[in-house]
Amino acid sequence: GENVEQHPSTLSVQEGDSAVxxxxxxxxxxxxxPWYKQELGKRPQLIIDIRSNVGEKKDQRIAVTLxxxxxxxxxxxxxxxxxxxxxxxxxxxxxxxxxxxxxLTFGTGTQLKVEL
Amino acid sequence: xxxxxxxxxxxxxxxGQQVTLSCSPISGHRSVSWYQQTPGQGLQFLFxxxxxxxxxxxxFPGRFSGRQFSNSRSExxxxxxxxxxxxxxxxASRGVDRGHTEAFFGQGTRLTVV
Numbered sequence: 001g002e003n004v005e006q007h008p009s010t011l012s013v014q015e016g017d018s019a020v021x022x023x024x025x026x027x028x029x030x031x032x033x034p035w036y037k038q039e040l041g042k043r044p045q046l047i048i049d050i051r052s053n054v055g056e057k058k059d060q061r062i063a064v065t066l067x068x069x070x071x072x073x074x075x076x077x078x079x080x081x082x083x084x085x086x087x088x089x090x091x092x093x094x095x096x097x098x099x100x101x102x103x104l105t106f107g108t109g110t111q112l113k114v115e116l
Numbered sequence: 117x118x119x120x121x122x123x124x125x126x127x128x129x130x131x132g133q134q135v136t137l138s139c140s141p142i143s144g145h146r147s148v149s150w151y152q153q154t155p156g157q158g159l160q161f162l163f164x165x166x167x168x169x170x171x172x173x174x175x176f177p178g179r180f181s182g183r184q185f186s187n188s189r190s191e192x193x194x195x196x197x198x199x200x201x202x203x204x205x206x207x208a209s210r211g212v213d214r215g216h217t218e219a220f221f222g223q224g225t226r227l228t229v230v
Binding site for chain 1: 147172174175208218220222
C-alpha cells in the first residue's frame with residue numbers, strides 16, 4: 001500500500017521567515033495530495049491541495065509543489081506568522097476508474113513553531 | 117451549513133468493553149471515512165463508507181467495525197477494548213464520488229481505555 005514520509009518532524013522559524021515541509025510517497029498511482037493544518041485540540045483542516053496533473057499551486061502565502069517523477073511534494077509557507085504555528089500533515093490518495101475513494105494516507109506530521 | 121458532528125466528544129472505557137462512536141456528515145455528503153490519531157502513529161485510515169457500503173478498509177483488526185445508514189450517518193464500533201485503542205477517532209465526510217474534493221473532519225471522539 002501507499003506510504004508517505006514527512007520531514008522534518010519539528011520546524012522552528014522566526015516570524016516573517018519561510019517554512020518548507022517535504023513529503024515523499026511510494027505509490028505512483030497516487031494522484032491527489034492535500035495538506036492539512038491541525039491546531040492544538042482542533043480538527044485537521046485543509047489548507048491547500050494539488051492534483052497530479054499540476055506541478056505547482058499557490059494560495060496567498062501558501063504554495064505546494066509536486067514532482068511526480070521523484071514522487072515528492074512540498075509545502076511552502078512564506079512570511080510566516082505566529083498563527084501559522086500548528087501541526088501540518090501531508091497526505092496522498094488515488095482515484096480509481098470508477099470514481100474517487102476517500103482513503104488518505106498521511107505523513108507523520110510536522111510541528112511548526114513560529115517565534116516572535 | 118452544519119459541519120461534521122461526532123458524538124460523544126470524550127469517552128472513558130475499561131479494557132474488554134466495547135464502544136460505539138457516531139459521525140454525522142455534512143448534509144448531502146455520502147462518503148464517510150474514519151481515522152485513528154495517536155501521538156506515535158499519526159493519522160491512520162480505518163475504513164470508508166459510501167452509500168451504506170464499505171469501500172475501503174485499513175489495516176486494523178476485526179475488532180474495529182463500522183456501518184453507514186441510509187441518511188449517511190456512520191458509526192464505528194470497537195469491541196474488546198485494549199489499552200492501545202486509546203486515541204482520537206476522527207471521521208471525515210466528502211461530497212462527491214468522482215474525482216477529489218476536500219475531506220471535512222469532525223472534532224473527533226477522544227477515547228481513553230483504562
